[in-house]
Amino acid sequence: MSRSLSVAVITFLRAKRSPLDGGLKVECGGIAAVLQKLNLMIHMNAIHSASNDRTIHLDGIRGVAALAVALFHFSRAFDNSLISGSHPINRTLFSTLWNGHFAVALFFVLSGYLFFNKFHSSNVMKGAEAAAKRFLRLSIPILFVCLTAYAIHKLNLFTNQQAALLSGSDWLARWYKFEPDLSLAIIESLWLDFIAFDPARTYNSNLWTISYELFAVIGIIALAIASKNLNNFLKIVLVTGVTAVCYGTHYFEFMLGAALALALKIKQPKASCLIAISVITISLSMSALALPAGISEFASDLLYPLGATLLIAAASINEKIKDAFSNSFFVKLGEFSFGLYLMHFITINSVASSVYAATESLSLTFISYAVSTTVLSIGFTYIIDQPWTKLLNRIFRKRKPLLEQPLEIKA
Secondary structure: OHHHHHHHHHHHHHHOOOHHHOOOOOOHHHHHHHHHHHHHHHHHHHHHHHHHHHHHHHHHHHHHHHHHHHHHHHHHHHOHHHHOOOOHHHHOHHHHHHOHHHHHHHHHHHHHHHHHHHHOOOOHHHHHHHHHHHHHHHHHHHHHHHHHHHHHHHOOOOOHHHHHHHHOOOOHHHOOOOOOOHHHHHHHHHHHHHHOOOOOOOOOHHHHHHHHHHHHHHHHHHHHHHOOOOOHHHHHHHHHHHHHHOOOOOHHHHHHHHHHHHHHHHHOOOOOHHHHHHHHHHHHHOOOOOOOHHHHOOHHHHHHHHHHHHHHHHHHOOHHHHHHHOOHHHHHHHHOHHHHHHHHHHHHHOHHHHHHHHHOOHHHHHHHHHHHHHHHHHHHHHHHHHHHHHHHHHHHOOOOOHHHOOOOOOO
């Protein structure tokens, strides 16, 4: 923005010089064109900044969700009693901080919300490009993760079987029972995770979510584009109907996110801090790790998705809650969330399992797990994920945004 403005000002000043100085006079129409473009650039920059401000708090929520999955899997691997319903705290709203099931619902609702918002006024061509970009966005970083896991497997550094014998974790004992297989690492990343995920032969069990993150998102994009010319009543009928049909599947979470995006777009409500906190309290209470027997059977299909939707809604309709989730710590956690979600499974089966097998110390195991996962997540983000995302953005950007276009001033 500042560079474009400087170019315009310098050009304008040069054009003001007299012909004796070798300058060119700009006609009134030319000056008007410059000012009009500058005004438009300022307006577009303001829109771009406002758009970032409206969604940055969602990065913070995503980061918390990724951390919750990592904590949940640590307990599943080394001390399953930590997430048992016998612990009173697991029946409270605080247990959402390590409830991996709720965290996954939160991921899915967030994706539905963001992609419906992004493509509600788009066209079919942009939707098709977004689908292709989405596949590449997911598959190539996953290929790196699976190749990393294959290398560790080949070097016989996965010690989860030994650790599982000591911790008694049936979950930890499930992984890497097959022989190292390079072709599996490649084919899984580019095909199987999207079409036919096999939990018995996977280099990362967290990848079961990836097919939903591709096909559900494509469905949300298609729905957003298909409904853009409908009036609000028909949009509500369409989105509500599709949401009801999807109940009982994980597509339901994505549709709840789309429904929330539509609702907030139509109404654009604002709530007091007290109301927002009350909604968050209800959201987290219905998303506890151990729910009462009478409603626990509805946890995964209904309560966790609804809880995730309410949390995102509350964080989006109150500025103070939005600012809280936009805190630099949460935003940075969100920046590393994809890496954290993918890499913690590798460290839990290698570094953390090795420490546990050698010491049987839960505290030392957790420290090694936290340090190794942090290092790998940061490395993955800065070396693989962000460069790849930037490259994709350049590939799929057919023309430069207005703010990056040079000014062409005609006298």
